[in-house]
Structure formats: structure tokens, C-alpha cells
Amino acid sequence: MMRRTHSIGLDISDRSIRFAHLEGSSKGPHLKEWKALVVPEGVIEDGIIREPRILSSLLEKLMHGRDRHHREVIVSLPERQCFVKTITVHEDHHPVNTRVMKEIQEDLPYELDEVLTDWQVMKRIQSGLTTSFSILFVAAPKTIISAYEDVLQNASLLPTALEVESLALARALLPWSGKASNVLIVDAGRSMTSLVLCTGDSIQLTIGTREFSGEKCTMEIARHNSVSPEEGEKMKKEFGITKSNEKACTKSLESMREVLQTVLSYQESRSSDHAPIDHVLLTGGSANMLGLNDYFAKTTGRDVTLANPLTNLSQGKSDPSIQHALLSYATAIGLALRAFQPADTRLL
16 A cells, blocks of 8 residues: 555634644654634634635635645544444344444434434454444534535645544544553633543543633633733733632633533443543643643542643654644644554544
């Protein structure tokens, strides 16, 4: 098989587009370039494209000057508009695909004819004479996929894959080699926070919440100190959630702690063969807030650390300051890594 020479990931969210360009090398994929553009408010709302012409124009600006060989991209789909779940189906005389579709219909928030679906067997489970399969299932509305494809086409870009954010995050942050572990990824962004529960080599649960975000903390700090949002942002960057800022952000921090605890309790309440989550990885543009990892470690009783978006790249052991600067690019890096990841270690 021909060795992959490069790959581009585009993480499109409500308020930003993040670009990551990887190049292949003898030591593995290497992060060559990364950059971002701000998306004006109202262009994308909750992952739904409201102003396609403006978004296409922004993508053209971001990709300006690239030849046709560097216009193939792997692009994120909005998690909150898609459906991701790990299910268990038992083997019988019916084809596995039939069993999957029957099992998933009870939970799928869309009609089957409204979505495009994909699934993969993650594990074969043998219990006595009974055989079952752990299956990762993903569904995305056709209208969402069509809207993103149209915008990309109008920007003269060729999407080689469209993928939900949680899969890209897990690919970037969880080591491809070594023993699989049980981890909760917390992606703290500007306007919302996403939680991805990973057990073993599969995603079990994804949740998005606006109870905590960088923007919300900024506004709470500004109101608490009777200053402008601009001054509130400066105070957040300087002090994070330490000192008086912790009191200012009490409401959103407590709400986020409750969401975190709900996810952790969900894992613990499952059958006895599911080990509890004892490690939380913080990523996203707001993960660097001073004191945030210590706060969540204290309130959840779990080991909480900043993630390393370079984990599966040749620069994986680079200076921690570089790793931390790239926390908001984890999804874009994970998207680009799809082209390099060995097929037998892919989540989907």
C-alpha cells in the first residue's frame, strides 16, 4: 500500500474553523502547520449552517494558495446533531446488520431514512455458548451532511471523509499502542463543552453541554467584577478560576461538576465487568484556564490532567508548552490522523 504523504483536518464549529496539516515521515505523521479563523456569530448555530456563503468564503480564505493536491480534507460533523453509541447484539441466524438496525431503532432520535449510518464490530464476546458483539454505531442526518458537502464544494474543497468530533478526539488523544484504558475526555471550548466516555478501545457515551464554557466564564467574571467582557477575558487569562474568579464562576463550575459526576456515575452503575473511570483528560481552548484541572480533580476525586494532542504524532514528547498551546486543535489533528491510522486500530 502506498505510504500516505500528507493529510488535512478541518474542525468546523459554531465560532471557529481549525486547520491541521500533517505530513508523513519515517517516524510517523508530523504536524507541519496549524491555524484558525473566527466564525462570526450566527453563521453556524448548534452545528447547523445558517449562512453557507459566508462559511464557504471563510474556508476559501483559510485554504488560499493551495494546489488541488492539498485541497482534500477530512472534516468534522457537529456532535450534537449526530448520534454515537456503543451497543451489544447477540449472534443468531439473522445477519449482524439486521440485528444492529433493530437494536438501535429504540434509541435513535431520527427515522432511519433520515440518516446515513455506519458501524463497526469492536469486540467479540463469548459467554458459554452465547456469542455477542460490542458495536460502535454512528448516524448523521442526511440534511447536515448535504449542507456541509455543499459548503465545501463551493470552497473548491474535496472532503475525503466526514466524521463526528468524538471519534477524532479519541484518535488524537488516546495512544494507538499499549493497553487500552477507561478515560473521560472533556473538551472545554469557547461556547460549549463536550464529554466523550471511552472504555477499552471504544466510545461508550458522548454528551454536549453549555453549562460550562470559556465564554460563559468570561461573562460571569465580568458581571462579578462589574467590568466589560473584554476586561473579564483579560482577568480569566491572567487568573483562570483561581482567587476571586472561582467565586465568580461558581454557578457554571458547579453545573459542570454535576455533569461530570453524572457521566462517571453512569459508568460505575453499569454491569460489574465495566471498570470505573479513574482518569479525566482535559482538552479544548478553555482547558488551559489556570486552576481548572485542580478544581475538577478536587471535586470529582479523579486524576485530571491536560491532554496531549501530539500523542500519536512524531512530536509526541515535545515541550509541554507546545502541547498545551495545541489543546484547541485536538479535533483537527484527530481528523487529519484518520488518513494515517492503521485500519485495525481505528474506532470506525
